[in-house]
Amino acid sequence: xxxxxxxxxTKGLQVLKExxxxxxxxxxNVLCQKLNIDKSTMSRxxxxxxxxxxxxxxxxxxxxxxxxxxxKIVNKDDREKIVERTVSLLDEIFYLTxxxxxxxxxxxxxxxxxxxxxxSNRVIKTRDSIGLHAPLHSNAFGKVIMAFSNxxxxxxxxxxxxxxxxxxxxxxxxxxxxxxxxxxxxxxxxEHEFGLKSVAVPYFNKQNKFIGAVGxxxxxxxxxxxxxxKYGNEMLKISKGYHNL
Numbered sequence: 001x002x003x004x005x006x007x008x009x010t011k012g013l014q015v016l017k018e019x020x021x022x023x024x025x026x027x028x029n030v031l032c033q034k035l036n037i038d039k040s041t042m043s044r045x046x047x048x049x050x051x052x053x054x055x056x057x058x059x060x061x062x063x064x065x066x067x068x069x070x071x072k073i074v075n076k077d078d079r080e081k082i083v084e085r086t087v088s089l090l091d092e093i094f095y096l097t098x099x100x101x102x103x104x105x106x107x108x109x110x111x112x113x114x115x116x117x118x119x120s121n122r123v124i125k126t127r128d129s130i131g132l133h134a135p136l137h138s139n140a141f142g143k144v145i146m147a148f149s150n151x152x153x154x155x156x157x158x159x160x161x162x163x164x165x166x167x168x169x170x171x172x173x174x175x176x177x178x179x180x181x182x183x184x185x186x187x188x189x190x191e192h193e194f195g196l197k198s199v200a201v202p203y204f205n206k207q208n209k210f211i212g213a214v215g216x217x218x219x220x221x222x223x224x225x226x227x228x229x230k231y232g233n234e235m236l237k238i239s240k241g242y243h244n245l
Contacts (some may be wrong), residue, residue, distance in 0.1 A: 011037060012045045016054055020070075025063030079105070082211055083115045086203060089214055089242045090117040096238070097216050097231050099223070100126045104141035104200070105212035106149050109157065110134060111142045114212070126196075126217060134192065137173055138166050140200035143186035144213035147177045148202045165191045185232030186213075190220055197223040201236045204243045214239060 014035055019026060032042050046064065049055045056067045065071075086103050093101040100118035104111040110133040118126065136142030136152065137159050146152045154177075159168045167173050180186040188198035200215025215235060223231075 008045070011035075011041065012048060015042070015045050016049060019055055019064055019066060025058045025061070025065050027062055027064065031064070079114055086115065086214060086242070087117075089203070089239065090115060092238050093117075093214060093216060093235055094119060096234060097218075099216040099218035101214065101216050102129065102141065102200075103203070103212055103214050104134075104145065106136075106145045106151060107133065109136065109152065111136055111139065111145060111213070113141075135160060135162075138162055138188070138192035139217070140186040140188035140198035140215055141213040143176060143180050143188070144200045144202050144215070146173075147180040147186065148210045150210075162192050163190055163194050165189055167191065183232065184236045185215075187225075187228050187232065188217070189225075195220050197228060199223075199228045199232045199235070201232065201239045203239050206243060208243065 015031055015037070018031060018034060028039070028042050028046055031037070031046075032039055035042075037045070046055070050057075053067050054070055055064055057063065058065045082105070083103065090101040090103060094117050098120060100116060100120075102113055102117075103115040104113050106112070113129040113132050113134070116128060116130050134142065135157075136146055137154075137157060146154060154173055155170055159170070159173065160166070161168050167176060176186075185199060185201045188196075188200075190197060196217060197220045198215060198217040200213040203211050203214050205211050216231065
């Protein structure tokens, strides 16, 4: 490869890496400033990356994002790593509570359950929820995600009523999220389905970046209010021990 082409290839990889590491859409001007690349060169690099289907513009704007294909590849790899790194954490939560433990992340303004562990001998168990989505406002996992991710505009959510306990107003949801931030954990009190309660805490990586929510869901007859708060505090301590892993 000729030196000039090699330099261009290296710069193209730098641009792609910067776009991949950015958590939000980015413009060519910002890329120029961050990477110290002149506008004409940046224009050529962006055009090449777009022609190769690595990146695209967001809608009709000039904001650059990863292409749909590359996003799926990156998300799949990231999610597999998250699942792998939290298996032991979910195991500890299960053995602490003897209730099904879950890992949930933000996906399209809803909670996506990436993993579930239930090693109990109960005949009747909660359903397999891996790969399923749930509304953010009606369970403990979604409340943790809204409180700690800073990526959700709660005013844009449709606060559907599922039970008489469901939070259906923005003002009440805001107050609930303030309590979640203060306590460090969230409780779901039969807000999505009568008979089911949940409690969840945030999970951060070693860079202290919020990744998702971990916690439990179980029958309300086994999870009274005192037990939910007790588990919330204990799971918070356990989860913090995994932040540096």
